[in-house]
Amino acid sequence: MAIGGLIAMGTDIILNNIRKCRFEKNEMTQQELADAAGCTRQTIVALEAGRYTPSLGLGFRIARIFDKGLEDIFEYREP
Amino acid sequence: MNVWLIVTLSLGFVVSALGIYLAVRTLQKMRTGQFNSEGDGAADDVSMAIIQKRSLWNILSMFIGICIMTWLFWGHSVSDFFQNTSLRISLTSALTLTLLVNLFLMLPTSKRGSWSKMFDERDELVLQRAGAYQISGILLLSVVWTFGLTEYYWDAGSIPIAIPYIMFWSNLLMVFFSRSIGIVYGYWWIDRYGN
Numbered sequence: 021m022a023i024g025g026l027i028a029m030g031t032d033i034i035l036n037n038i039r040k041c042r043f044e045k046n047e048m049t050q051q052e053l054a055d056a057a058g059c060t061r062q063t064i065v066a067l068e069a070g071r072y073t074p075s076l077g078l079g080f081r082i083a084r085i086f087d088k089g090l091e092d093i094f095e096y097r098e099p
Numbered sequence: 100m101n102v103w104l105i106v107t108l109s110l111g112f113v114v115s116a117l118g119i120y121l122a123v124r125t126l127q128k129m130r131t132g133q134f135n136s137e138g139d140g141a142a143d144d145v146s147m148a149i150i151q152k153r154s155l156w157n158i159l160s161m162f163i164g165i166c167i168m169t170w171l172f173w174g175h176s177v178s179d180f181f182q183n184t185s186l187r188i189s190l191t192s193a194l195t196l197t198l199l200v201n202l203f204l205m206l207p208t209s210k211r212g213s214w215s216k217m218f219d220e221r222d223e224l225v226l227q228r229a230g231a232y233q234i235s236g237i238l239l240l241s242v243v244w245t246f247g248l249t250e251y252y253w254d255a256g257s258i259p260i261a262i263p264y265i266m267f268w269s270n271l272l273m274v275f276f277s278r279s280i281g282i283v284y285g286y287w288w289i290d291r292y293g294n
Contacts, residue, residue, distance in 0.1 A: 058219065060218075060221070062146075062147075063221045066289070072221055078220060
């Protein structure tokens with residue numbers, strides 16, 4: 021699976037493939053995803069760029085929008 | 100009140116507003132350029148968060164307000180504050196205007212009503228952290244006042260009665276100023292290092 025954003029929180033590394041999923045879902049825009057997930061577009065941009073680790077709630081909401089499980093979108097890697 | 104003083108003050112605010120506008124636009128362009136240089140096509144036209152933008156404007160407007168107050172007070176002694184009505188009115192007007200601008204710009208951070216839609220968890224995180232900057236700002240100002248007053252009025256043995264008023268004003272300004280600095284710095288940090 022192609023992984024996009026890389027989020028390093030402390031020593032934890034959390035990767036996500038939100039951008040890929042967005043394009044697979046009829047080329048959904050960042051704004052559409054933000055509206056559906058209940059966050060701002062800036063947060064989606066930060067997530068895709070690997071500059072923000074979402075809360076569990078936001079993570080689950082994003083996963084549901086793409087009809088996927090949390091671990092299909094986010095991946096935890098040992099540091 | 101001197102008409103020329105009012106005209107100068109008004110012109111000062113107009114010129115300052117223009118300067119602030121240009122500064123914010125430049126910073127926004129620099130930020131967009133930063134995203135472009137990283138090849139993140141999806142983030143090409145990403146703008147600052149609303150609170151970030153407003154905080155930046157607030158810092159600049161408060162800075163201008165503080166400069167105007169300093170300019171008005173320049174050359175006067177502390178006792179003039181009560182003896183010179185014109186000076187007191189000018190300073191109080193400048194302070195009130197600065198605080199009103201702050202209120203207008205920073206009301207969305209109160210998270211009330213429709214403004215709550217501007218927020219998400221990332222903004223909340225930045226706002227929570229900004230509180231630490233408020234405390235630090237007030238502590239820093241207290242240290243400056245304490246050491247400054249102690250050293251300056253050591254021989255006199257007492258401080259002028261107007262000083263507590265000025266201390267209160269400066270604390271009031273610092274509470275909002277440091278919060279805005281905390282917000283802008285918080286976004287800068289989170290953009291570069293994540294949360």
